[in-house]
Amino acid sequence: MATETRDSINDIWGARTPHGPDTPWPERVDEHTTDTPERWVRGTCVLCSNGCGLDIGVRDGRIVGVRGLASDVTNKGRLGPKGLHGWQANNSEDRLRTPLIRRDGRLQEASWDEAMDLIVRRSREIVERHTSGAMGFYTSGQLFLEEYYTLAVIGKAGLGTPHMDGNTRLCTATAAAALKESFGSDGQPGAYEDLDVTDTILHVGHNIASQQTVLWARILDRLAGPNPPKLVVIDPRRTFTAEKATVHLAPRVGTNVALLNGLIRLVIEAGAVDHAFLDAHTLGYDELRRTVETYTPERVETLTGVPANELRRAGEILATTRTLVSTVLQGVYQSMQATAAAVQVNNLHLVRGLIGKPGSGILQMNGQPTAQNTRETGADGDLPGFRNWDNPEHIRQLARLWNVPFDKIPHWSPPTHAMQIWRYCETGSIKFLWIQATNPAVSLPDLGRVRRILQKEDLFVVVQDAFMTETARYADVVLPAAIWGEKTGTFTNVSRTVHISCQAVEPPGEARSDLDIFLDYARRMDFRDQDGQPLIKWHDPESTFEAWKACTRGRPCDYTGLTYEKLLAGSGIPWPVNDEHPDGTLRLYTDGVFPTSAEYAETYGQDFDTGASVTPEEYRANDPRGRALIKPAEHQEPHEVPDDEYPLWLTTGRQVYHFHTRTKTGRARALAEAAPDAFVQLSEEDAARHGIAQDDWVLVESRRGAIIERALIGNVEPGLVFVPWHYGSWDDPSRPRAANELTLTEWDPVSKQPHFKYAAVRISRYDARAALPPKGLLGRAVDAARSLVGSQDEQSTTERSEFPRPKTTQRVDG
Amino acid sequence: MNTRGMHVGNYLGLVHGSETRLVDALTKVSEHHGDEPDVFQTCQLLARWSRGHIEQLAPLVEKYREQRNPEPDALEKALFHGPRSGGLGLVRDLHDLWLLANEVQLCWTVLEQAAQALRDEELEGVCQNCARETKRQVKFFLTRIKQAAPQALVVAE
Known part of the structure; x- marks a missing residue:
């Protein structure tokens, strides 16, 4: 029997459970199932950065729902709309089930042996000819701690490349x-x-x-x-x-x-x-x-x-x-x-x-559920355990822990940040790029440039994902990955609270967990320590967690007092957890010592400018x-400001119903229907000035590219337009609509995070009928549009007059 | 104050010329390496700082009679070979900027010594302000060179 304790689409935050500062936050258990579970498996939500404890309901080997965990300090039983609905993506028909290898220009099914052999062969050839400096890794804020740590050790102590970062560069x-x-x-x-x-x-x-x-x-x-x-x-x-x-x-x-x-x-x-x-x-x-x-x-x-x-x-x-x-x-x-x-x-x-x-x-x-762990483990351009690349003693600690030579670990400058990794791919010095659980063909700035890089002949691209994303279409090898609910691991939220999320069902087809894929790669690459023993001495999530604990000993993110058993009790435990703080640490710096x-x-600091x-x-x-x-800063004007040619500010952002590039949320019906398409939000003044009415098509152009969106008028200041960045082409290749077609390739001098929040644009009313080319040219125009969005689909929606209205009583721009 | 017989004007000319050459080189490098956004943005910013230094020189030139000095032009020719392309070209261009900025830095140091001997607080203040920013310029070049050098020298494009 199906259950739905609340309508989270229309009532996003649910019923109030009011309390004052003197009473604890009350429990409220939210649940949504499509069938009666046979059993519940301990999990944690991955559909925003909050990290809510939950149980995963399973029946006949399938996930049939979720229930918030009342005992968890993070949510006391509550779940949001993405958590209550997003799990349905696990059961999607279009999950990737087998590895794919590009042959004769097309991605074709292959065995794991064929795919991994090819990856290992190319890795070896490239390292042999160009050193490990030609190897790059672009990971995620979606994997589990154990997976990041294994990846970090492969990169830093196996290959010895400094080029490893994640999409966390974009978010956190x-x-x-x-x-x-x-x-x-x-x-x-x-x-x-x-x-x-x-x-x-x-x-x-x-x-x-x-x-x-x-x-x-x-x-x-x-x-x-x-x-x-x-x-x-x-x-x-x-x-x-x-x-x-x-x-x-x-x-x-x-x-x-x-x-x-x-x-x-x-x-x-x-x-x-x-x-x-x-x-x-x-x-x-x-x-x-x-x-x-x-x-x-x-x-x-x-x-x-x-x-x-x-x-x-x-x-x-x-x-x-x-x-x-x-x-x-x-x-x-x-x-x-x-x-x-x-x-x-x-x-x-x-x-x-x-x-x-x-x-x-x-x-x-943090923007993502496991972004904190990308940072802790050093899978993101940091060193594991918040160690300092500029402190030789910290490098020695890692060399001892991994039993590798000091100089094996890249430490001559900070690990390469993501935007620089992409730049090295563009100039051709990185020749191998392994992308996991992220979709840069929609999420990076200036997508025209990103597509050009992904298509480079001299760049070997591996994409590890659960779905055929906009990015995977450009890969040389696609590896089908198991996701949340299909594998076990831990992760940590912004409140430093560590959770465990367990395997509830088998992954579809031949899909494997990211951890198993990394372990397999390490085995096939035959990475060894100084004594000739395998570099990676762990074999499953729990043994990886034990190895990670050793890496954190004495560091601010000390995990040494945690075990899987402790985490399974279902409260969430904030680090540091060690002999001194066996039950975790609610807040840091209570003694004013930093x-x-x-x-x-972890750092000696940088000049803000x-x-x-x-x-x-x-x-x-x-x-x-x-x-x-205490470090002050003087105001500096943004690098691109509106002018006569591009007179409006663009800002981009997220919607309540979607996460990232909708890889999961776009496949959960209630979420997809609540926010079915992108839009451009503009003020009444700007709409009037450009003769634009509600729901009109609008052409939005910047110096980088152009998109076509429906107009949504109101709730924004004159001079500013807003476009949500979730929408790529996988489910609608009919028009360019990704906000990042417009955004700037530039970044903060210290964090190297790209500037998605401003760009100069111009808008005009776009008459789709008038813009359609004359008969005979139509086929060519559709082909051109399709190649623009990198789609292999046949679908075309250019001519549709009706369009899906958001099925929610809430604002989609809130 | 009788400034005849003093050589402060000589060094004012030298620093003026050196800062001007640095602005020129920063502008060229920034425009040439527009595909390296951090190099582009930061070199533009550092050029603004150097232009600010030149503005701060104006009242001092009035006071000490700047002697225009052709050396910085020659120095730019000797030190700045750019702009050049590719990863190695970027390292070489940043390398040259580091050399030019160090020339500027030394000029400010020499002038600050003179300012102390002259008990000229105005001159000393300008020297200190400008030297502080010049030091930040030098540090940026060094940081960026250290980042770029391994890839440029070891891995083929």
């Missing part, structure tokens, strides 16, 4: 960079539990209501209870989150540093600085004070468009609140001066001494020895 690199710059190491100071008791919440570029719906439900429950917190929201759009704000500041895109400097200045002016905390636990306050002095409300209004009196209202709240939780996400991370701006949020907390206390913490959010000492820190590294000698000369670092 700035979170890591900002934490490292301020506190010496990655690791969130706060915890979700701080939201239950805080007086004030500051959301900076973070549409939490849409992105982490269960975390937002947690806040809504506070707002509905006694002594609700005040909410300050910084977002250029009127999002679901902004609708609930006590004060909503809507700055022009790309001006976060100016706005935050203005807020810090108001806090200082109000005399709300905690001098005792600053003196005892920080370095650099005087320079911050000097820097923000000129950011008066009036100057900030000129720079950002935020009215001076609105800024003052927000400043007053931040200066007077006794406790404060701040959350930061893509509006900061994917915009101009990303790291510099994210660090100003850290500075706000340091200046007020509001850190490491109940109700006071910082959540530099991991900044030279021998322990140039990315230049601080040298070990310079750092040691002023060794902070446990003090947090």
Whole structure:
């Protein structure tokens, strides 16, 4: 029998369970099944970064539903719309079931032996001829910890290549960079539990209501209870989150540093600085004070468009609140001066001494469920266990652990960041690129360029995925991967809480877990340690987890006190977990001591404007020895601004019903129907100026490319247009519609995160009928469109007059 | 103040010329390597810094009578061979920028020494401000060179 405890499509956050700061967050168990499960298997949701505990319902060897886990600290039983529906993608008919090899220009079925032999042969040839510097890996924020760690060891100690990063570069690199710059190491100071008791919440570029719906439900429950917190929201759009704000500041895109400097200045002016905390636990306050002095409300209004009196209202709240939780996400991370701006949020907390206390913490959010683990394990351009590439002792620790020569591990500069990996592919020095569980042909900026790179003759592309994505179509080898529910592993959310997610069913066809694929590759490549023993000494998820624990010993992300057994109990446990903290650690830095000492820190820091590294000698000369670092920044104008030719700002973002490129959510019917297509959101003023009516086709052009979208009018400032970036071509190749056709190839100097949040564009009404070529040319035009989107499908929807309306009572742009 | 017989003007000419040559080289490198977005953006930014240094020189030139010096032109010819293409070309161009920026850095150091002997706080302040930014320029070139060098020298394109 099917069950659905709530209609999460129309009622995204579910019924309120109000509570005040003195009572715990109540349980509410959400469940959705399509049949009665025979058994329930312990899992964790992977469809946003929140990491909600759940059980997976199984019947006849198939997943038939999910049920939130009441005992879990993260969600107390709740699940969001993506969690309640997204599992249906596991059962899709179009899952990849066998490996594919490109032969005669077409992807054709092959055996695992054939596919792996080919990958190993090409790896060997390329390393032999060009060194391991010609080998690149582009991974994900979707695999499990055990898989990332194995991959990291293969890359760093097996091949010895510095070229390994993930799509986490696009989503969470700035979170890591900002934490490292301020506190010496990655690791969130706060915890979700701080939201239950805080007086004030500051959301900076973070549409939490849409992105982490269960975390937002947690806040809504506070707002509905006694002594609700005040909410300050910084977002250029009127999002679901902004609708609930006590004060909503809507700055022009790309001006976060100016706005935050203005807020810090108001806090200082109000005399709300905690001098005792600053003196005892920080370095650099005087320079911050000097820097923000000129950011008066009036100057900030000129720079950002935020009215001076609105800024003052927000400043007053931040200066007077006794406790404060701040959350930061893509509006900061994917915009101009990303790291510099994210660090100003850290500075706000340091200046007020509001850190490491109940109700006071910082959540530099993640975009993906397992992004934290990509960072911890070093599968992303960091070193495992938050080690410092510029500290030889840290490299020695890894060399000892893996029993490989010191020089095997690339450490001559930071591991290569994703955008540079793609650039090396473009210039031809990387000749082998292995992509896992991510879809760069939709998610990277400037997609025309990405398609050109993927099609290069001299680049051997391996794609490991569960579906034939837009990216997989360009691969030389496609490996079918098992996904969530079909394999066991652990992962960690932004609250540092570690969860386990178990295998509930068998993967379809011959699909294998990413861990098994990596282990097989390592075996076939015959990677050895210094004693001639296999480099990879583990063989399944649990033995990998045990190996990982050894790697974390004594580091900030210490997992040594965790076991699979402990995790199966179903609460979620925040790291560090060790002898000192056997039950985990709710919040970091309660003693005001930060991991900044030279021998322990994960970084020596970078110049916010140039990315230049601080040298070990310079750092040691002023060794902070446990003090947090306060680093100011001056406002800089974005690199591309509207002009006569491209007069509007474009910003891109996500919708509540979809995750990433809809690889899963587009295959769950209720989610796909709730948000069936992309759109361009524009203000009434801009629509009128261009003669555009609701639902008209609109041509949106930038210097990189063009897309065609339906118009959605309202809820956005004049001069700004918004396009959700989820939509590629796999289910609709009829027109170019991916937002990233338009975006810029450029990145933050420190975190190297690309700037998806601004670009200059122009719009015009697009008459599909008038644009259709005359008869006879139609076939050629459709062919051209199809080649543009890299599709092999026959489907064409250019001429359809009806189009699917969103089946939801909620705004699709919220 | 009687500035006759002093050679401060000589070094003002030298730093003026060197900063101008650096702006020129930064602009060329940035435009030539437009496909390396970080090099493009950062070199544009660093060129703005150097143009700012030249502006700060104006009142000092007034005071100390700058002596125009042809050496920086010759130095640019000697040090800056770019812009060149490819991974190795990028390393060589950044290498030359590092050399040019170090020339600028040394000029500011020499002038700052003179400023102290002259007890000229204005000159000293300008030297310190500019030297601080020049140091950041040098550090960027070094960081980017260290990143690019292994790939450019070891792996064929």
